[in-house]
Amino acid sequence: MTTEVRVPTLGESVTEATVATWFKKPGEAVAVDEMLCELETDKVTVEVPSPTAGTMGEIVAAEGETVGVNALLATIAEGAGAAAPAEAKASPAPAVAAPAADSAKSVDVMVPTLGESVTEATVSTWFKKVGDTVAQDEMLCELETDKVSVEVPAPAAGVLSEILAPEGATVDASAKLGVISGSAGAAAAAPVAAAAAAPAAATTGKDVANAPSAEKAMAEAGLTATQVTGTGRDGRIMKEDVQTALAAGTAKPAAPAPAQPVAAPRAPVPADDAAREERVKMTRLRQTIARRLKDAQNAAAILTTYNEVDMTEVMALRNTYKDQFEKKHGVRLGFMSFFTKACCHALKEVPEVNAEIDGTDILYKNFVHMGVAAGTPQGLVVPVIRDADAMSFAEIEKAISEKGKRARDGKLSMAEMQGGTFTISNGGVYGSLMSSPILNPPQSGILGMHKIQDRAMVINGEIKIRPMMYLALSYDHRIVDGKGAVTFLVRVKEALEDPRRLLMDL
Template identity: 85%
Template sequence: MSTEVRVPTLGESVTEATVATWFKKPGDTVAVDEMLCELETDKVTVEVPSPVAGKLAEIVAAEGDTVGVDALLASIAEAGAAGPEETKAKASVAKSEATASSDDADAPSGDAVDVMVPTLGESVTEATVSTWFKKVGDTVAQDEMLCELETDKVSVEVPAPAAGVLTEILAPEGSTVEASAKLAILSPSGTATASAAAPAAAASEPKSSGKDVENAPSANKIMAEKGLSADQVAGTGRDGRIMKADVLKAVTSAAAPAPAPAAAPRAPVAAEDASREERVKMTRLRQTIARRLKEAQNTAAMLTTYNEVDMTEVMALRNQYKDMFEKKHGVRLGFMSFFTKACCHALKEVPEVNAEIDGTDIVYKNFVHMGVAAGTPTGLVVPVIRDADQMSFAEIEKAISEKGKRARDGKLSMAEMQGGTFTISNGGVYGSLMSSPILNPPQSGILGMHKIQDRPMVINGEIKIRPMMYLALSYDHRVVDGKGAVTFLVRVKEALEDPRRLLMDL
């Protein structure tokens, strides 16, 4: 029995593709979902997996052929349905297997268990292997932690799927792995396989430079038309293969003016100083923070407006009720709940600060998912408190406390850091007196809190010492006008200087 392999759906308005690469040849054994070939459309590269396990019987569409949607690419003889050639070869294969079985008498019994990359979260496609807690040959128990992966925002621990011996590490520390990639192999029998003797570092050997790899026919055609050589194009296909999209990108880059360098070149360092330096690769989290903050500066028309707030009434109210509050709700009464409430109150009056730009549309949010920036040992993260505008002081304090602890422990999930509509950043806990916070895209506003400091203020014609805090609102001027930004900050100030306004919804 044979199974047909056909061209999958290529995308909206895409009707044909070019067969770029066959990874298998007729007669090769294939597993379910193993990649058979790669198709190239005008916009994307599509990999075609095997629908069944068996042997590749025939290739209908050769490399370079143009095929339409649902066209026949190949046929697969399913496992157990041996063809004539296969039947003829079975005797010699059986004989060789019988000989091999005697050599493998000492091999472990039972199937090896693959250790795979777990689900990383929505829109996360790859991770970096940061730490292996076990080495090849170590005995592990089921659910014992084998390694730790680092994504753009969170760390993910990988437990052992079964008890046994770690026989092979396929992704060493520092390597980048895709979602659902294989990390290691376990032997449930408790005996390491011969493959364990090979150094794990072999898995991290760099990919082929692509010099001996046949490029996509469509790519060769365009390079010939544009007068480009393979050395002038960076290939993104398998093993460095140059695809049509790579050539088009190179042509566009050559036509466009050279971009300004991202950073000035590093100044020369004296030899005696270089020996005292330490060079550490940026973590994926730090790289993401750097990229997103720079994107915010490059994309948004960012502006910051300032004001100051007299914290006398908030501090008095907090001191009066903090013991009763903690006794009843089991959580301390801090300043963050007051600021969260005040911002939710102000966002109702100035909804554009709680909006975002989507193409040529402005999307107004009729809810407040409050991001609360938190510093962790690995970098800044922003857990989101959903529907903060519907929560009480106690619920807000509990949510901030719980998410802050999870952030410091690196236990936040991707879902807990997505969907925020506005952000509060409290630099005052570190002693900051004044700063201009950077937007958290695609949000249009972020409030910066700062250190509370006693300062002389004129109150009713008299100089008095008051606990004052500078407030800073950074906003996207494409959405928020100056009047709206100032109004928002004034409403926050009014609510904090007279907290009773929050109760009266004034």
Template identity: 80%
Template sequence: MTTEVRVPTLGESVTEATVATWFKKPGDSVALDEMLCELETDKVTVEVPSPIEGVLEDIVAKEGDTVGVDALLANIAPAGEAGSASVEERPSAKAAEAPAASGGGKSVDVMVPTLGESVTEATVSTWFKKAGESVQQDEMLCELETDKVSVEVPAPASGVLSEILAKEGDTVQAGGKLGVIGAGAGAAAPAASTEAPAAASAPAASGKDVEDAPSAKKAMAEAGLSRDQVTGSGKDGRVMKSDVSAAIAAAKSAPAPAAAAQAAPRAPVAAEDAGREERVKMTRLRQTIARRLKDAQNTAAMLTTYNEVDMTEVMALRSQYKDLFEKKHGVRLGFMSFFTKACVHALKEVPEVNAEIDGTDVVYKNFVHMGIAAGTPQGLVVPVLRDVDQKSFAEIEKEINEKGKRARDGKLSMAEMQGGTFTISNGGVYGSLMSSPILNPPQSGILGMHKIQDRPMAINGKVEIRPMMYLALSYDHRIVDGKGAVTFLVRVKEALEDPRRLLMDL
């Protein structure tokens, strides 16, 4: 009996994903829990394991397809029944082969694919083909952008792209028509087969049959780079996002022309400057990010209060015990565990900072799920450490280290980034001296850490050089009063300047 492979749960707020890579092909044997494919969502990569041991019969969702939660990805037959299914038992496979076998006797519409349950429209970002060009079945025709992901649209059949109905920049509805593929596949295929072998291999030599990574295409478009300006490091010369970043860095480091350096200063000319500007429409994803960040500011009565902490005692304590700590627990002693413990200590005294608003109710949390913001090559993510109020320094450091590594590798699940009650953001690792962090709704507080910098301080009537750090607490003034916010920050400061207070719960 055939077993279906379906899209797993992606998270509360995620309804769709893109099939990034298939590790197996139809006909390959698979073992129980062996990785079949990899899905990409807005924030994380999700691996799909095999539910049984058997043979991969067919792949329903191909690389580049956008799929919803619980959508069918593939079918697996048990090892003893492999190959027993007939073509008649697979109408989907038979239907998929029909357009290619028919030779393109009539036109085929290119339609907008399913975008997800909560997504009804998309913007045509890029057409990879022009009207009149020949296309092969499953060759990428265009790319659509939704609020959350980029969707690639493959050719439903071989033929000639006779008409493009939705141009770049147009907004299209789910199920709308993008273009038309006309007859010509039957004539084009034999002609190609009768040509000299060198002509048949020309596309492979030019690299045009190698589909670059969608993220790389978007990065090239945003940077204004053409495909021949980027050297691909992926399989068969496929361009990855890191290749685009390297090309941009190389362009910036190139020496400026001597003529530009010798040009005499002059008043700016608006017309000339306009000719050197580039106007690029914001992607739907960037528009959504901008809108949601502004919504967070508009919804919450956000305010930030500041203080500074003398890190002398924490640094001395860490220096004294870091070797013994690492030897016993197998993990380095950092500053984040001290700040996490100090915040937990302060949240017990000022519980409204750990609460949230639900309609006209205030929900107080009798636990602390701490979000620790982490920078990754893909962007900022906030893994959540659950029940940190019940964990030791060693447990906190181990979990921060483990989740930080998985965040950089893109292996965090959506569940690991949900449910936080308070957040710590450390901009100091990038050299930030002072900033005002933005709340992570529905949370009511976020602590911003900054760079440790030696500064002259008045200590007992004398000027001493001390390692100082500015702290910033952004909070929702609807439920956190100024007194509570200041008290919270003072308690954090006191706990860090005298860590013994944490031991005695003072």
């Protein structure tokens, strides 16, 4: 006999919900009133208990799907067939012994190479759960380091039988993340993992664990379970319990270990304002960006000089040749190649802008590894175009396009963001009219580009409308004097206002 599991009544005016988490998988034994899954609506989180005892059958609505009231979620098989799995779950001894025959076929999932000088990472997301079948090279999880996100593929096909580093855990470069059981032992892996997890859950003193959404909310708010009163079954903490505790001010976030100096304690917030706030933990990448930018301000004597450039000639040249350029080279002709070429040209005349301080020495670079700052959903990254001074316009455009795409997709390697000698940051793509960029240590110079805006300019005694852009050069005054900085910016301006100078090396 089969029993249907359907979406319960969700509340007044609520007509649909999203399946957040399944606590059971097909084939697992379930008891009456045992939690099967969790639904999330616009207002509350709803737990769905099992209407009967039996064996979990088909899951019709997968995690992430939106379902309406009374929609079919899953089926449960009743009868004699359900007794054996239930008994097996109750007795841990056979389950623990099950993997012994296949232990030799297990494959460890290890932290991949993280890059030079990177010794640890944070597990940000697991794409698979214990018991899930995985194919070789299928993505298992994603790690976040100080600089990039690293995907971890499955080293072999099989079943993910164990997760040793849960989401949020910090692991070193040689840590084991999980275990994959080979195909021969795959069938036994899921029951073993479930049985092994049962004693751990019992130690919490609850029949079921806290809602996953609540665990995430507590982690983001810096709370522990003891600081929140659960209203779910058997004291289970729900997502709204965390929100209620924060709004009422009864739970104060646990103070994290001070990784960096804190300027001042946060002022008290009224309860009605706190209820409308959202606290999200900074990613490791964002923490690193914040730390490096502040370190740059603390270590270097940053000064910024400004100028403006008439973009008429560059725009005319681009409009004339852009179609032919794209047809021949397979990439669009943008403004970045002009700016990169102009900067490389100026750096030859003012080499201290392309140098760095090392103790009491100055390291002059007889090459240009150009950093091109790129905004991504995860934060600002600076991929490096190596030997940009030896590249053609087409080679520069191809490199910028390829690295920009990899940056947005989070696919940049550590090596691709190291070794830059100078940086260009284009705030104009976001509409910035003028700004003062911050140095990218240990570099001594960074050029800030801005939006092109038509302005009235006096040309040969006549007022004309010209497309103008403000340029900003931030530099380390410890190594670059004002004369050098101004000369550099003037040379960039001259090269852009008369691009023929680049061809003639003038």
